[in-house]
Amino acid sequence: MKIIEMEQKKQGILEKSQTLIWALGIGHGFSDATAGYLMGTLAQEVALSDVALAVVIYNILAFGGQFPLGIYLDRLKYYRSAVILALVGMIMASICMGFQIWVGTILAGVSSAIFHVAGGGITLRSFPQKASYMGIFSAFGVFGLALGGWAGATQALWIQLVLVAGLGIVAILVLVIKLPEALPFEVDTPKTTFLDTHDYLMILLMVAIAARSAIWNYIQLLYNHQYEWLLYIALAAMVGKLLGGWLSDRVGMRLYALVSLAMAIVVLSWGHRKLIWLMIGTGLLQSITPVSVIALQRAFPQWPATMSGAAFGLAIALGGSASVFSLGKNLFYLPPLFIWGMGVWLLYFYAFKLHKKLFSI
Numbered sequence: 001m002k003i004i005e006m007e008q009k010k011q012g013i014l015e016k017s018q019t020l021i022w023a024l025g026i027g028h029g030f031s032d033a034t035a036g037y038l039m040g041t042l043a044q045e046v047a048l049s050d051v052a053l054a055v056v057i058y059n060i061l062a063f064g065g066q067f068p069l070g071i072y073l074d075r076l077k078y079y080r081s082a083v084i085l086a087l088v089g090m091i092m093a094s095i096c097m098g099f100q101i102w103v104g105t106i107l108a109g110v111s112s113a114i115f116h117v118a119g120g121g122i123t124l125r126s127f128p129q130k131a132s133y134m135g136i137f138s139a140f141g142v143f144g145l146a147l148g149g150w151a152g153a154t155q156a157l158w159i160q161l162v163l164v165a166g167l168g169i170v171a172i173l174v175l176v177i178k179l180p181e182a183l184p185f186e187v188d189t190p191k192t193t194f195l196d197t198h199d200y201l202m203i204l205l206m207v208a209i210a211a212r213s214a215i216w217n218y219i220q221l222l223y224n225h226q227y228e229w230l231l232y233i234a235l236a237a238m239v240g241k242l243l244g245g246w247l248s249d250r251v252g253m254r255l256y257a258l259v260s261l262a263m264a265i266v267v268l269s270w271g272h273r274k275l276i277w278l279m280i281g282t283g284l285l286q287s288i289t290p291v292s293v294i295a296l297q298r299a300f301p302q303w304p305a306t307m308s309g310a311a312f313g314l315a316i317a318l319g320g321s322a323s324v325f326s327l328g329k330n331l332f333y334l335p336p337l338f339i340w341g342m343g344v345w346l347l348y349f350y351a352f353k354l355h356k357k358l359f360s361i
């Protein structure tokens with residue numbers, strides 16, 4: 001009887017943990033939708049130079065701030081409280097949009113940074129080395145960002161009520177589902193071939209090539225005013241992350257990452273004139289996001305929020321900064337700037353790896 005009770009208790013905790021990760025993933029979507037709505041609204045109400053400034057501020061806070069916040073949060077280990085704080089901050093940012101846009105920008109940036117590192121930290125601690133759950137957490141953000149941006153650009157005021165309600169419901173769920181910092185038992189880890197240093201270098205190079213093609217294709221879409229295609233591409237990115245995490249747990253991270261990126265390069269290089277190929281290529285490119293986060297977690301298992309901030313924050317901050325400097329006549333410098341950013345990310349990663357002893361101080 002005692003064994004049966006223990007199994008039932010284990011199953012109950014596991015189901016609650018899974019529910020929490022799904023709630024965090026949906027909350028990620030609402031959080032990024034709030035940011036997208038804010039940027040879309042700014043584009044309609046202020047000058048282009050002010051929009052660029054707002055993007056810079058948001059990138060510095062939301063993405064550049066993730067890594068230091070992750071370090072701080074890993075020391076405190078109050079991940080669940082930080083998620084609730086971030087969701088409340090996003091609600092306040094959504095409310096401020098109508099009369100204090102710049103206050104809303106700052107609130108959204110700080111809240112987004114906290115949510116990414118805290119939510120990612122909970123996911124990594126609850127299900128270590130399980131890419132499928134990291135896929136669930138990361139998938140909904142990109143689609144939420146696209147939908148929010150579309151709603152802001154079309155000035156759909158009702159979206160604020162949806163955002164506030166969605167963020168509030170997720171905050172209540174996170175508050176109600178009380179779990180230990182990590183599961184009190186081992187989760188079956190997939191028998192997969194992990195990545196080594198040479199794999200990282202190869203994947204980095206392939207990501208840079210594939211991303212260059214993707215960015216060029218997106219620039220062409222913007223010039224052709226095919227904005228609705230961006231929503232479909234965001235949907236493909238969401239599906240790619242969900243499927244990528246699930247598949248990499250089953251076929252192996254190394255095999256999945258290398259094959260999917262090789263296919264993404266081919267598809268994005270010649271299929272940019274067809275929406276279906278753009279969606280497939282983007283989905284393949286985005287599908288290795290869960291793998292990259294798990295790879296970082298394997299290198300630094302005691303710093304889940306920090307690794308979440310490194311994975312979700314640094315590369316996006318560099319890319320966002322490059323896009324601001326590439327506005328107008330400098331637009332076509334974006335692909336090489338992105339490759340430069342990837343190179344900086346590589347140096348950053350290895351510098352952090354060499355100095356990881358500093359974190360034990």
